[in-house]
Amino acid sequence: MNLEKFQQSMYELIVETSTNLPKDVRRAVKAAAVRENAGTSAAMSLATITNNIQMADENISPICQDTGMPTFKVKTPVGVNQLQIKEAIYEAMIEATKNGKLRPNSVDSLTGENSGNNLGAGTPVIKFEQWEKDYIDARLILKGGGCENKNIQYSLPCELEGLGKAGRDLDGIRKCIMHSVYQAQGQGCSAGFIGVGIGGDRTTGYELAKEQLFRRVDDVNPNESLRQLEEYVMKHANELGIGTMGFGGETTLLGCKIGVINRLPASFFVSVAYNCWAFRRLGVQIDPTTGEIQEWFYQDGEEIVFDAPQQEETKSESRTFTLTAPITEEQIRELKVGDVVKISGRMYTGRDAIHKYLMDHDAPVDLNGQVIYHCGPVMLKDEQGEWHVKAAGPTTSIREEPYQGDIMKKFGIRAVIGKGGMGPKTLAALKEHGGVYLNAIGGAAQYYADCIKSVDGVDLMNFGIPEAMWHLQVEDFTAVVTMDSHGNSLHEHVDKSSLEKLSQFKEPVFS
Numbered sequence: 001m002n003l004e005k006f007q008q009s010m011y012e013l014i015v016e017t018s019t020n021l022p023k024d025v026r027r028a029v030k031a032a033a034v035r036e037n038a039g040t041s042a043a044m045s046l047a048t049i050t051n052n053i054q055m056a057d058e059n060i061s062p063i064c065q066d067t068g069m070p071t072f073k074v075k076t077p078v079g080v081n082q083l084q085i086k087e088a089i090y091e092a093m094i095e096a097t098k099n100g101k102l103r104p105n106s107v108d109s110l111t112g113e114n115s116g117n118n119l120g121a122g123t124p125v126i127k128f129e130q131w132e133k134d135y136i137d138a139r140l141i142l143k144g145g146g147c148e149n150k151n152i153q154y155s156l157p158c159e160l161e162g163l164g165k166a167g168r169d170l171d172g173i174r175k176c177i178m179h180s181v182y183q184a185q186g187q188g189c190s191a192g193f194i195g196v197g198i199g200g201d202r203t204t205g206y207e208l209a210k211e212q213l214f215r216r217v218d219d220v221n222p223n224e225s226l227r228q229l230e231e232y233v234m235k236h237a238n239e240l241g242i243g244t245m246g247f248g249g250e251t252t253l254l255g256c257k258i259g260v261i262n263r264l265p266a267s268f269f270v271s272v273a274y275n276c277w278a279f280r281r282l283g284v285q286i287d288p289t290t291g292e293i294q295e296w297f298y299q300d301g302e303e304i305v306f307d308a309p310q311q312e313e314t315k316s317e318s319r320t321f322t323l324t325a326p327i328t329e330e331q332i333r334e335l336k337v338g339d340v341v342k343i344s345g346r347m348y349t350g351r352d353a354i355h356k357y358l359m360d361h362d363a364p365v366d367l368n369g370q371v372i373y374h375c376g377p378v379m380l381k382d383e384q385g386e387w388h389v390k391a392a393g394p395t396t397s398i399r400e401e402p403y404q405g406d407i408m409k410k411f412g413i414r415a416v417i418g419k420g421g422m423g424p425k426t427l428a429a430l431k432e433h434g435g436v437y438l439n440a441i442g443g444a445a446q447y448y449a450d451c452i453k454s455v456d457g458v459d460l461m462n463f464g465i466p467e468a469m470w471h472l473q474v475e476d477f478t479a480v481v482t483m484d485s486h487g488n489s490l491h492e493h494v495d496k497s498s499l500e501k502l503s504q505f506k507e508p509v510f511s
């Protein structure tokens with residue numbers, strides 16, 4: 001095989017997967033955008049998402065800054081050297097990372113050190129299969145951490161919140177799947193796609209669930225019982241009212257694919273792999289002699305054109321505020337859940353490592369009245385040594401729950417921006433101290449990168465690019481107040497109302 005050409009083909013597969021959302025996924029997102037009531041926060045979020053998809057395409061930049069766990073599935077004809085394929089994939093990964101198409105995402109689990117090139121123990125995942133066909137089928141999924149953390153595995157029989165007992169039958173499986181959508185809320189950047197694996201052991205069950213994500217969004221399950229179950233879930237999960245980003249709304253789920261394998265008599269697992277709207281998976285057919293791409297998968301059909309984005313369109317009753325740090329307590333106390341905030345001026349990024357660090361160290365900058373953005377951006381340094389933001393959407397905030405309230409009070413931080421909301425400890429601190437939580441649109445990495453006008457500095461680079469504290473100059477960085485300083489949390493409200501709706505699906509449907 002021409003290995004140089006094959007490596008180039010793998011590079012193209014990585015870049016396209018990271019920057020160009022597949023057409024079957026685009027069709028699902030477009031249908032959701034059409035369904036959503038104009039003027040709501042969910043409609044505004046979907047408009048930002050569709051705008052972001054187009055920007056990523058035009059800029060050939062990552063759709064979301066979290067370029068996920070790269071997982072390759074490669075089928076090769078007999079006689080193709082899989083060791084050479086592996087090496088070519090490694091080289092392509094290094095190049096894609098260097099060019100800012102992938103964020104350095106491979107972290108030593110014990111030391112926290114980032115390898116910097118996306119290679120490391122267990123990274124990337126490459127699964128080989130040999131087959132009788134005469135071409136190579138190579139597929140890639142980039143599944144981010146926010147949605148990966150919402151995966152769930154059930155062991156039947158079990159008791160489920162809102163749904164009661166789930167037995168070892170099709171109806172028990174139905175309850176688990178409905179519950180999996182409820183428990184994810186908006187934290188996996190809904191509206192999402194789920195792959196479900198029935199049976200197997202704990203490991204193969206999850207593998208089967210992830211495998212379902214390689215199915216086309218619009219395919220039809222050949223197993224009639226599973227087809228009916230997929231149809232049921234698609235209809236009723238969207239009645240839970242969780243909506244895009246968990247803001248409430250008509251669309252919570254964009255796809256549901258279910259597979260089944262045998263199990264041990266003593267075990268009955270239902271495993272669910274949750275994928276965000278930024279469902280990045282593509283595939284190619286490759287000539288094993290030339291190493292060239294012959295065909296792309298999931299990209300058939302007409303170009304999907306999204307209607308003109310309308311980020312400005314928000315609820316008629318929602319108010320819009322403009323804030324520039326340093327922000328006063330008085331300004332914060334004026335904000336209420338549902339308000340839209342546009343931030344201009346300085347903000348600082350801070351995620352897991354920074355929050356842990358700030359608990360028992362001084363801050364490298366004065367954070368009084370400042371804004372912290374939960375974000376691990378993709379950054380590139382030019383030849384003059386200047387940093388440029390390539391992708392900068394919010395990361396899941398709930399991971400900072402143990403620290404956030406204490407840090408806000410300790411340093412006088414007035415606003416935190418992230419996604420998915422935070423818990424009771426932070427809500428209490430917002431009330432006591434006079435702080436606000438702003439929900440940005442998860443995955444809208446290009447949209448937010450565009451709001452960042454310059455990078456003015458960086459601290460704590462020893463934590464690696466995603467975890468460092470970046471000093472950003474922003475303009476009209478838009479987010480929604482979802483937790484205010486008066487004890488109100490939209491996340492708490494949507495969780496409660498969706499649990500009530502979930503309990504309507506308690507009665508058996510499938511015998």
Ligand code: SF4
Nearest residue numbers: 064144146189276443
């Ligand atoms: S869209 Fe959200 S869940 Fe998906 S990779 Fe990006 S931040 Fe993570």
